[in-house]
Amino acid sequence: MIQRPRGTRDFGPKEMEARRDLENDFRRVAERFGFREIETPIFEHAELFTLKSGPNIIEEMYAFEDKGGRQIALRPELTAPAMRFFVNDLTNMPRPLKVYYFGQCFRYERPQSGRFREFFQFGAELIGAPTPESDAEIIGLAAAMIAVSGLGEYRIRVGHIGVLRSMLKDAGVAQEMVAGILQKLDKKVYNEARPLMMDAGMSDDSIEAVVKLTETTGPVAVLDEFPGEASDYLRTVFKVLEAYGVTNVEVDLGVVRGLDYYTGIVFEIDAPKLGAEKQVCGGGSYSLTELFGGEKVFSTGFAIGFDRVMIALEREGYKSKEHGVIAYVIPVSEGMRTQAHSIAAEMRNSGIAADVDLMRRSLGKNFKYADSIGARFAVIVGENEMAEGSVAVRDLKSGEQRLVKRNELVSTLQKEESGARSRCGGEN
């Protein structure tokens, strides 16, 4: 047998249905917020990612040389491709430009629980609107998406990288030392951050103030201890979030996200059920376009780890929707086979999901198969009933069976179909 490559997954019908349901929920919410989908290639020139994340990322990517000798890489994330697309082709679109995307990403590392070599991200970027309202819109969208997923337990923590950056600057830290310190603070490894801050010439008091800052969490009032522009900005973001009805957010000045291109607010959503790999969403405002050869444009966005949300939902015992056809049509005899196909076609043409015996099986085996594929009803096409213009319809859950007029079959089952396909209903 040929195995699938290590660290990748196949998804069977049941798993795919649950995944598509979540994806469609995400899409619906994003579109309600006025975001529109874009799609970029599975692979990019490797330099796109080294420009954004530094040369070390090459080690963590599926990178290979194409026949023209250029370094190509399977995309490790989707923000860089989205911003490359923006710089190349979308700068003339009306702003703010609100886009979302969903797709596979790849990282070349030892596969482990909750981390796959091929994984899926759902993300959004709001480009060209440098206001607190934009950041609130992005956080509000992420919050609405996690809420619609059905996840019960999660925390949304919002910080502002500017609070910390200005504190480091005021303490006299040189620009070139900031990134290293932020990376250690991001991971909360204070025993490594402290020596770096000392090397940067910070006083003991300033160092403790920084540590205290990154441990500051709570309601918006905790910002009062750290006056300044960044705090004011964050306060406005929280005010808009309140107008949006998003109240399950807290300030966490320890959200640092150790990457250079973040410029303002930063936020994370955790699902505690996931343990060490608990982060399901990360985002913030950033500046990347100028790295890719464009003008500087304010952007804010996030990415949701789609697989992690799926795993968190599973751990919470989330029950996914039932799928499966409404009707399974069974000809009782060989002479009824053509009739059975016509009936199946009529149902399908009327929008009813229907299946039909393709194996020339006995009635009993057909019932068993209909049950195994989760069909709601069996439609039994018999000579005698058809002669009287009827077919038998059996409810496969209750076992109840009744005769239905042939010309009322579609309307009868259409009611069942619209009941079952709640996906298109008015739910949130």
Next chain:
Amino acid sequence: MIQRPRGTRDFGPKEMEARRDLENDFRRVAERFGFREIETPIFEHAELFTLKSGPNIIEEMYAFEDKGGRQIALRPELTAPAMRFFVNDLTNMPRPLKVYYFGQCFRYERPQSGRFREFFQFGAELIGAPTPESDAEIIGLAAAMIAVSGLGEYRIRVGHIGVLRSMLKDAGVAQEMVAGILQKLDKKVYNEARPLMMDAGMSDDSIEAVVKLTETTGPVAVLDEFPGEASDYLRTVFKVLEAYGVTNVEVDLGVVRGLDYYTGIVFEIDAPKLGAEKQVCGGGSYSLTELFGGEKVFSTGFAIGFDRVMIALEREGYKSKEHGVIAYVIPVSEGMRTQAHSIAAEMRNSGIAADVDLMRRSLGKNFKYADSIGARFAVIVGENEMAEGSVAVRDLKSGEQRLVKRNELVSTLQKEESGARSRCGGEN
């Protein structure tokens, strides 16, 4: 600027909406036929594809070595991965197993019109039901999918590889020479096929009979000239297709599909508007599982070239559905900003796609933006109107403006939303 890799594409919002509409139409039809989605990784071990298509395919694939020294390839098609998945994990599922899939495929060749290095396929496989009904089901599904796409001009041509194979066998052609001859006949290069048939010891009469066979097209009656098992089988397939109401199909015994693993019926759908690259769908019954280490299982399926259908629709001037938010909320003054956000949130929570000013723009600039993103209505939130419990709603197509009670706003716009979102309606 960093360019996207050669032969790949980015899809902007408008193009993505048209593509997702088509994809969703395809999904809906497949699910109505009782097919369920599966998904496999973007890359596979290269041997999966060389086993199926021969070693030459390596040259046409994006292949690279992983860190473990194994040959990995970006998938050039989706049938082999689907059957690998079946052999590995799905052999215990109830049969027939009906699956569909949609995703990116890759081929490493000079990019040209209608052929991309990254392209999209939508396919379906019906596994484990060795009956003419199964073949009819697969052809019926392909026909229903092309019909729902809105394509006006296309031909569905169905043949049976067995008719030709048995004629070659009867003419004394050795088994090992069959594949080479079929490949030439598939491409209708008779000047190359003839010498091969002569080398294989065929008489002039048999050769001309073969040529005549591959030029045979028309209604099912043309099969009368070629009696035998394969013709009888094909006749039954056409009978079931008729019961399904699929009458726009014709027999074409020249559909050969020059690959060894096809075993019975073979079919193609062409869109003449596409010129040389006119084939939008190809399929047939085949046997692959035993190549991948499983038991031999009858399978029948097809793949639709998603990009080609999109291009054919464009050439026919197909007008895609309008998307865009229902409402764009504009605060008239700074004091109304929070109200505007609350109104946008209320609409979104009620299932209405809504956007809101994030740029603190003037009324005039907001109208311009609302228009540019295709919003249907502007909701104007002014101090005086709000004091009287109303907002102004302006139809951005007609320019008409009226006052709507604040507490009736959602129900008023919900009616517009359900009108616009015909995607979830009862259409075919």
